[in-house]
Amino acid sequence: MSTVRQNKIREHYDSIADTYDNHYDGMNGKPYYEHISSFLLDALPRGGNLLDVGCGTGLFLRQYLADGTGTATGVDISRNMVELAYKRCSPCNLTVGTADRLPFRDGSFDAVSSMLVFTYLKHPEGMLTEAYRVLRPGGSIGICTLGKKLVTRGIPALYHISEKMKIKHVVMKNFGERYYDGREMQELFSEVGFDNITVRWCSFAHINIPGPLFRIARKMEPFVERRIPQLAYNICVTAKKPE
Numbered sequence: 001m002s003t004v005r006q007n008k009i010r011e012h013y014d015s016i017a018d019t020y021d022n023h024y025d026g027m028n029g030k031p032y033y034e035h036i037s038s039f040l041l042d043a044l045p046r047g048g049n050l051l052d053v054g055c056g057t058g059l060f061l062r063q064y065l066a067d068g069t070g071t072a073t074g075v076d077i078s079r080n081m082v083e084l085a086y087k088r089c090s091p092c093n094l095t096v097g098t099a100d101r102l103p104f105r106d107g108s109f110d111a112v113s114s115m116l117v118f119t120y121l122k123h124p125e126g127m128l129t130e131a132y133r134v135l136r137p138g139g140s141i142g143i144c145t146l147g148k149k150l151v152t153r154g155i156p157a158l159y160h161i162s163e164k165m166k167i168k169h170v171v172m173k174n175f176g177e178r179y180y181d182g183r184e185m186q187e188l189f190s191e192v193g194f195d196n197i198t199v200r201w202c203s204f205a206h207i208n209i210p211g212p213l214f215r216i217a218r219k220m221e222p223f224v225e226r227r228i229p230q231l232a233y234n235i236c237v238t239a240k241k242p243e
Helices: 003-024 029-043 057-062 079-088 124-134 155-164 182-192 213-227
Strands: 047-054 071-076 094-096 107-115 137-148 196-200 234-240
Touching: 003 029, 003 079, 029 107, 029 137, 029 196, 029 234, 047 057, 047 124, 057 071, 057 079, 057 107, 071 079, 071 124, 079 094, 107 124, 124 137, 124 182, 182 196, 182 234, 196 213
Parallel strands: 047 071, 047 107, 071 094, 107 137
Antiparallel strands: 137 234, 196 234
16 A cells, blocks of 8 residues: 555544544444444454454454453554554554554464455555464454445545545545455455455445434345345455465
């Protein structure tokens, strides 16, 4: 990721850190975030040592440690987000860093997770290579992010307009996001060396849907994810590093 791009992302998340949880831990945000993160929690080993890449304010770390087992480490590009994560997850090890240069030794973790970060990466293979390096043999990775769908193709333009209008919003910022479909994700993970790759689509009740429609979408969500995954917004990928 270029220095200019990194600085832009860092500055944005430093500036909205205090309001971030209003978006992802609020009325729509909390059930939305908990739902998409459940796909990773079900796939990742519990009781091990987790690294969460792009940990933000520690929402996923809190969920991973909720059963009282295991240890967790978080890394994020934003110092202000990391400071808030400390308050939420005091037992965690937290540090400022980037996904393509993880400050950890080879084979340090049993699992790597990343929520809603992958689309920001200009060179996602760099992040996956680093995740592969820091995982122990047999370790698992889980990533969930917006996928390539008809509805997401217009998002970069929307973010560009909102930036020009100086709208301050948690996610409405133009970072040159790139979205991936299932085949592209399979190829990216496979090229790095991961196996047992599973791709699932989740989340029909998107966080930005107005309240009454959000509740209706939540009721329809299990059917959509099971029978019409083409209508789901997020792509979740899990895989393993060979023994």
